[in-house]
Amino acid sequence: MTNVRTSSKAGGDTRLVEKRTVDMQIIGDWVEPNTRVLDLGCGAGALLDYLVQTKQVSATGVDLEFGNITACVRRGLSAYQGDMMEFMRAFPDKHFDRVICSRTVHELDDPTAVILEALRVGRSLTVGFVNHGFWKNRLNMLFLGRKIRNEVYLTEWFESRPANPVTIADFEHFCVAKGIAITRWAHLAGNWRDPCRTAPNLFAGYALYDLAR
Amino acid sequence: MPENLDLEQAVRSLSGRPLPGDVGVVQPRDFVHQQPFTFKSGQVIPGFTLRYETYGTLNATRDNAVLICHALSGDHHCAGWHSTEDRKPGWWNNLIGPGKAVDTDRFHVICANVLGGCQGSTGPSSLNPATGTPYGTSFPFVTIHDMVRAQKLLLDHLGVLQLHAVIGGSMGGMQAQLFAIEYPQFVRRVIAMATTARESAQAIAFNEVGRQAIMQDPAWNRGNYSKDGGPRVGLAIARMMAHITYVSDASMDRKFGRRKKDSAHADAYTFEPQFEVEGYLRYQGQSFINRFDANSYLYITRALDQFDLAQAHGSLEAAYAAVEAETLIVGFTSDWLFPPDQNRALALALLRAGKRASYAELDTDLGHDSFLLESEELYTLVRGFLDRGQSYVFDYSI
Numbered sequence: 001m002t003n004v005r006t007s008s009k010a011g012g013d014t015r016l017v018e019k020r021t022v023d024m025q026i027i028g029d030w031v032e033p034n035t036r037v038l039d040l041g042c043g044a045g046a047l048l049d050y051l052v053q054t055k056q057v058s059a060t061g062v063d064l065e066f067g068n069i070t071a072c073v074r075r076g077l078s079a080y081q082g083d084m085m086e087f088m089r090a091f092p093d094k095h096f097d098r099v100i101c102s103r104t105v106h107e108l109d110d111p112t113a114v115i116l117e118a119l120r121v122g123r124s125l126t127v128g129f130v131n132h133g134f135w136k137n138r139l140n141m142l143f144l145g146r147k148i149r150n151e152v153y154l155t156e157w158f159e160s161r162p163a164n165p166v167t168i169a170d171f172e173h174f175c176v177a178k179g180i181a182i183t184r185w186a187h188l189a190g191n192w193r194d195p196c197r198t199a200p201n202l203f204a205g206y207a208l209y210d211l212a213r
Numbered sequence: 214m215p216e217n218l219d220l221e222q223a224v225r226s227l228s229g230r231p232l233p234g235d236v237g238v239v240q241p242r243d244f245v246h247q248q249p250f251t252f253k254s255g256q257v258i259p260g261f262t263l264r265y266e267t268y269g270t271l272n273a274t275r276d277n278a279v280l281i282c283h284a285l286s287g288d289h290h291c292a293g294w295h296s297t298e299d300r301k302p303g304w305w306n307n308l309i310g311p312g313k314a315v316d317t318d319r320f321h322v323i324c325a326n327v328l329g330g331c332q333g334s335t336g337p338s339s340l341n342p343a344t345g346t347p348y349g350t351s352f353p354f355v356t357i358h359d360m361v362r363a364q365k366l367l368l369d370h371l372g373v374l375q376l377h378a379v380i381g382g383s384m385g386g387m388q389a390q391l392f393a394i395e396y397p398q399f400v401r402r403v404i405a406m407a408t409t410a411r412e413s414a415q416a417i418a419f420n421e422v423g424r425q426a427i428m429q430d431p432a433w434n435r436g437n438y439s440k441d442g443g444p445r446v447g448l449a450i451a452r453m454m455a456h457i458t459y460v461s462d463a464s465m466d467r468k469f470g471r472r473k474k475d476s477a478h479a480d481a482y483t484f485e486p487q488f489e490v491e492g493y494l495r496y497q498g499q500s501f502i503n504r505f506d507a508n509s510y511l512y513i514t515r516a517l518d519q520f521d522l523a524q525a526h527g528s529l530e531a532a533y534a535a536v537e538a539e540t541l542i543v544g545f546t547s548d549w550l551f552p553p554d555q556n557r558a559l560a561l562a563l564l565r566a567g568k569r570a571s572y573a574e575l576d577t578d579l580g581h582d583s584f585l586l587e588s589e590e591l592y593t594l595v596r597g598f599l600d601r602g603q604s605y606v607f608d609y610s611i
Binding site for chain 1: 561567570574598600601
């Protein structure tokens, strides 16, 4: 089972909320109005809600948590509680115009299977992730030799779920290896606001990719 | 739950007033439809009665009605009390009432005993006006579709222009789905819990054992029996077996385990009830025969078995093609009669058909009857779904 959880319980951290909204705005720019959007690991539905408000999309979310489904339902979204792979298998090719996988790839048991399945049910796939290759993360490991803890990595090692951190270089290599076309990308600096144009694998804190197949 | 009820009942008897959040003492009413009604089978009856209850007030625009659909052995009495002496309130009293998830301060809640039933609505135990004797097995075969059509006539009679929601569990969930399919513009929201688009072979098999228990009882007499007679043994056995399918291994183990009845210590080598679970099932069977008609049990289980949305429309997606309502499907992990997979299938088909649908799953160990559970999580979900599209606050928080 592909276990996907979201960082909904971290909602109290205002810096994280700010960062979240930056992420939402970029995805919002990429989404075409009045299209059919699927959010894998939708959490409480903040992103989908934003896309409904700004782009009038037809929104569906998938999440494992009952509480998140309740939050989505209250927001007027369609939400499905269950495993994202089982969900996607129930749909014909290209049923969705866009599938979004925002900050979930590092928690997937089998990222390849999920990404390929998302590219089957969706015309395009947007993936957003925290760049683990960010220089501060590298220095942290070099000098402190401990699991990173900051506003992105909130928990101690012993409070954390298993994760599969990914870097920009890893992800782009993956796309080449699997023959996936990158149609658009955004690399954001450490503040997750300003664009990062130089050596993104070292200087970008957050990365967004639009994929197609 | 029983302990709480006794306390509630005691408080009510002392004060003679409804408790907060309680609709209080309610009166059932009868809707008499005096025109011929043609069943899906083609058979016709000259008219019918539906017994129903309402709570809350229909608004000026006549669109705040919430229809509650009951399950196989349920009835129209879904909330409140028939008298201050009642030991139990209506079957969904925990969900429905002032300030509750289905808020009777806001909604006009309606619940009717189904056509073919035996709690006041026309069914096989009703008198056939042509003969002056009970219909018995000459009563037309009833389908879920017929139940829904009859309730729509009631809603028209009550002046309901549009349903804010139709809500049901189990067989009630089948009716709720069908309402949205048959009357797309009439239904704005559907909540279907612990239900299915068609029963599995296992569910049909259990129903068949129940029917055989009734029909093999000589007192069934091919459906011709007097009001106080009938296949009491067969009906009680049917209920005992069915009751097992409504709960779960875990919940029975928690409730009874292998505990022995107090009177069972003397001799282990008898067939008298020794385990508490035996006594409990016998009690379930006995109390059922005092309130339920055996022929109604045959008819309604048959209606359950024949319900098959995919077959009726070619596919489940085709069945849902006309739906305009938003749907919320709720499954329960321990429900092995209408398991989560069958509930998920409804939401997935609705989404494939391009409809607005959600699926939520509650982790419970109470089996099929979980939809009657006292659960704040379930209440919050239902309340949120019924509220949506009302006052809306855009919330950025994660």
